[in-house]
Amino acid sequence: MMSLNHTLLLNKSGLYGSSKKSPLFSQLQRRPFSHVRISAALGSSSNKGANDRNSGVLMDSAVKDMITFDVVEPKSAVGGGVKDVYVEDNPTEEQLVTPWAVSVASGYSLLRNPHHNKGLAFSEKERDSHYLRGLLPPAIVSHDLQVKKMMHNIRQYQLPLQKYMAMTDLQEMNERLFYKLLIENVEELLPVVYTPTVGEACQKYGSIFRRPQGLFISLKEKGKILEVLKNWPQRNIQVIVVTDGERILGLGDLGCQGMGIPVGKLSLYTALGGVRPSACLPITIDVGTNNEKLLEDEFYIGLRQKRATGQEYAELMHEFMSAVKQHYGEKVLIQFEDFANHNAFDLLAKYGTTHLVFNDDIQGTASVVLAGLIAAQKLVGGTLADHRFLFLGAGEAGTGIAELIALEISKQTNASLEEARKNIWLVDSKGLIVSSRKESLQHFKKPWAHEHEPIRNLTDAVNAIKPTVLIGTSGVGRTFTKEVVKSMASLNERPIILSLSNPTSQSECTAEEAYTWSQGRAIFASGSPFAPVQYEGKVFVPGQANNAYIFPGFGLGLIMSGTIRVHDDMLLAASEALAAQVTQENFDKGLIYPPFSNIRKISAHIAAEVAAKAYELGLATRLPQPENLVKYAESCMYSPAYRNYR
Numbered sequence: 240m241m242s243l244n245h246t247l248l249l250n251k252s253g254l255y256g257s258s259k260k261s262p263l264f265s266q267l268q269r270r271p272f273s274h275v276r277i278s279a280a281l282g283s284s285s286n287k288g289a290n291d292r293n294s295g296v297l298m299d300s301a302v303k304d305m306i307t308f309d310v311v312e313p314k315s316a317v318g319g320g321v322k323d324v325y326v327e328d329n330p331t332e333e334q335l336v337t338p339w340a341v342s343v344a345s346g347y348s349l350l351r352n353p354h355h356n357k358g359l360a361f362s363e364k365e366r367d368s369h370y371l372r373g374l375l376p377p378a379i380v381s382h383d384l385q386v387k388k389m390m391h392n393i394r395q396y397q398l399p400l401q402k403y404m405a406m407t408d409l410q411e412m413n414e415r416l417f418y419k420l421l422i423e424n425v426e427e428l429l430p431v432v433y434t435p436t437v438g439e440a441c442q443k444y445g446s447i448f449r450r451p452q453g454l455f456i457s458l459k460e461k462g463k464i465l466e467v468l469k470n471w472p473q474r475n476i477q478v479i480v481v482t483d484g485e486r487i488l489g490l491g492d493l494g495c496q497g498m499g500i501p502v503g504k505l506s507l508y509t510a511l512g513g514v515r516p517s518a519c520l521p522i523t524i525d526v527g528t529n530n531e532k533l534l535e536d537e538f539y540i541g542l543r544q545k546r547a548t549g550q551e552y553a554e555l556m557h558e559f560m561s562a563v564k565q566h567y568g569e570k571v572l573i574q575f576e577d578f579a580n581h582n583a584f585d586l587l588a589k590y591g592t593t594h595l596v597f598n599d600d601i602q603g604t605a606s607v608v609l610a611g612l613i614a615a616q617k618l619v620g621g622t623l624a625d626h627r628f629l630f631l632g633a634g635e636a637g638t639g640i641a642e643l644i645a646l647e648i649s650k651q652t653n654a655s656l657e658e659a660r661k662n663i664w665l666v667d668s669k670g671l672i673v674s675s676r677k678e679s680l681q682h683f684k685k686p687w688a689h690e691h692e693p694i695r696n697l698t699d700a701v702n703a704i705k706p707t708v709l710i711g712t713s714g715v716g717r718t719f720t721k722e723v724v725k726s727m728a729s730l731n732e733r734p735i736i737l738s739l740s741n742p743t744s745q746s747e748c749t750a751e752e753a754y755t756w757s758q759g760r761a762i763f764a765s766g767s768p769f770a771p772v773q774y775e776g777k778v779f780v781p782g783q784a785n786n787a788y789i790f791p792g793f794g795l796g797l798i799m800s801g802t803i804r805v806h807d808d809m810l811l812a813a814s815e816a817l818a819a820q821v822t823q824e825n826f827d828k829g830l831i832y833p834p835f836s837n838i839r840k841i842s843a844h845i846a847a848e849v850a851a852k853a854y855e856l857g858l859a860t861r862l863p864q865p866e867n868l869v870k871y872a873e874s875c876m877y878s879p880a881y882r883n884y885r
């Protein structure tokens with residue numbers, strides 16, 4: 240298909256942006272329309288030049304249906320920053336915009352365009368000027384009423400997966416309604432679009448698949464990845480979340496069906512961090528799956544082959560990373576998500592020096608847990624250096640958190656990193672990580688191989704190490720047994736117990752177990768949410784220790800400062816910023832995280848601290864540095880308010 244990079248503006252009065260004599264007009268006359276692809280530079284009310292100079296070419300209604308319409312922005316704007324290329328921002332809400340879509344003789348396509356559709360909220364004037372008469376019933380309803388109705392509908396569904404599907408449909412139908420709903424009901428809807436329900440959705444992705452979301456890049460696209468990226472309609476991408484589907488939550492290898500994770504994470508980038516939807520790109524790299532059940536599932540949507548590994552895998556990933564940089568520039572943030580640890584650490588190390596990359600499972604999780612531990616000091620007294628930490632699970636999350644805790648302790652106490660690591664112990668599937676196992680350990684475990692006799696199980700490790708903090712990052716549910724929790728409670732007045740594994744089925748223990756087995760003394764948080772627990776007449780509110788607190792604000796901070804590389808000090812800054820948002824009221828309830836209902840304010844503070852660190856380290860390219868970074872972060876945030884169409 241031929242691609243013409245031309246300004247083409249359409250509304251009721253016709254086709255704008257190309258004079259009758261322009262090459263585009265001649266192309267339209269000469270070519271069969273099914274072979275013409277038109278790329279329109281998006282105009283806004285401030286983009287008057289494009290409108291004024293045009294002569295108005297009327298477009299035949301039969302023609303318009305044959306034209307594939309996509310939206311690109313001028314090349315010069317590519318490469319990071321927070322430029323409002325698609326006119327989505329809050330500060331311009333009062334301005335009239337043109338909903339660029341094929342809407343010459345009928346607004347039918349406008350109603351089916353999720354970026355512009357407002358459903359019954361189209362005004363009388365908009366219904367007139369955009370050929371919507373008759374396509375909608377007469378009632379005009381407000382955005383608020385639409386939210387009320389959608390929430391009412393979603394609450395009717397009994398099954399979480401039905402709610403997930405309703406939310407996906409809404410996202411594909413009316414993006415601004417989707418985000419308003421999510422932002423205003425974040426605590427209720429987070430478990431629907433994110434963990435735990437997204438886990439079930441990925442497991443059943445093939446059978447519930449309706450419309451594709453995101454970009455699928457498989458081995459079939461080897462040698463053509465740049466072309467595939469060009470098929471995506473938006474050009475000004477600021478954040479990519481990419482998975483290869485090999486370690487989806489604690490559910491293992493879900494192959495191509497892992498796409499639910501990048502889609503979900505990016506919905507949170509917008510709802511929680513204010514990054515515009517048009518700047519977000521979910522990607523799944525499909526190199527096959529070793530999940531036999533999926534390979535035999537007739538509804539499986541991915542490549543039916545075993546996973547490519549070694550050189551074949553590395554080459555595809557390298558082509559992908561190079562193509563992203565070539566197409567979107569140096570400042571696009573690439574967030575690795577749910578890769579298996581045998582690839583995750585290597586990818587982060589390899590591309591950390593050439594790209595703006597961030598591994599959410601290693602780094603985002605570390606930052607959120609460190610924040611919780613910093614906050615917890617208000618409840619238990621003392622400093623991080625006073626604690627002994629024991630992890631069940633020594634993979635991405637476990638060793639990532641351990642390393643950031645050690646870094647923070649080393650900064651606080653001026654001790655060396657090696658010294659700081661000595662109070663941190665990890666257990667993997669073979670038992671406590673000790674020096675006698677060093678030779679056979681994966682590289683990321685080696686720094687944690689301390690001198691100790693081998694210990695096979697967790698209960699014995701708890702009794703031997705006597706931890707003050709127990710952290711579950713094993714991906715295996717119910718591994719914090721009654722015996723383990725009781726041991727923690729006998730060793731500590733206020734044991735800190737974090738069951739981080741997702742989804743809920745994989746949580747190391749439930750909130751109820753943590754509180755009852757510790758006689759209400761545990762400071763508990765979990766990766767997936769648990770409802771408040773009543774124990775001996777008192778209500779205990781468990782917190783959610785999930786990287787969703789960090790990555791949206793962290794990413795916003797990188798983007799708004801035009802940062803070119805991620806640095807560990809930015810993770811520490813994000814932890815401090817999150818910990819600082821926990822109020823006395825939260826502490827009084829035993830919480831070490833603030834509620835998600837304040838998340839956009841929290842994200843603005845995280846973004847500001849991350850950006851400030853980037854400026855301090857000389858890694859920010861957006862100059863001059865804004866005076867008030869919190870205000871600047873807030874001003875960069877996408878608002879889902881409807882725009883008024885001319």
Ligand SMILES: NC(=O)C1=CN([C@@H]2O[C@H](COP(=O)(O)OP(=O)(O)OC[C@H]3O[C@@H](n4cnc5c(N)ncnc54)[C@H](OP(=O)(O)O)[C@@H]3O)[C@@H](O)[C@H]2O)C=CC1
Nearest residue numbers: 488489632633634635636667668713714740741766785786
């Ligand atoms: N709350 C949050 O924000 C986050 C939660 N997570 C969750 O953490 C979990 C782990 O993720 P990740 O670290 O990336 O996974 P990895 O696969 O990298 O690590 C899992 C670790 O758990 C160990 N393990 C597995 N089974 C057992 C067992 N029965 N007893 C002891 N150890 C065991 C593995 O041991 P071995 O090395 O010997 O195989 C490995 O060290 C997942 O459920 C994920 O959803 C992850 C990121 C963020």
Ligand SMILES: CC(=O)C(=O)O
Nearest residue numbers: 488577599600741786
């Ligand atoms: C939360 C998350 O990133 C995970 O469980 O993998």
Ligand SMILES: [Mg+2]
Nearest residue numbers: 576577599600
């Ligand atoms: Mg993850």
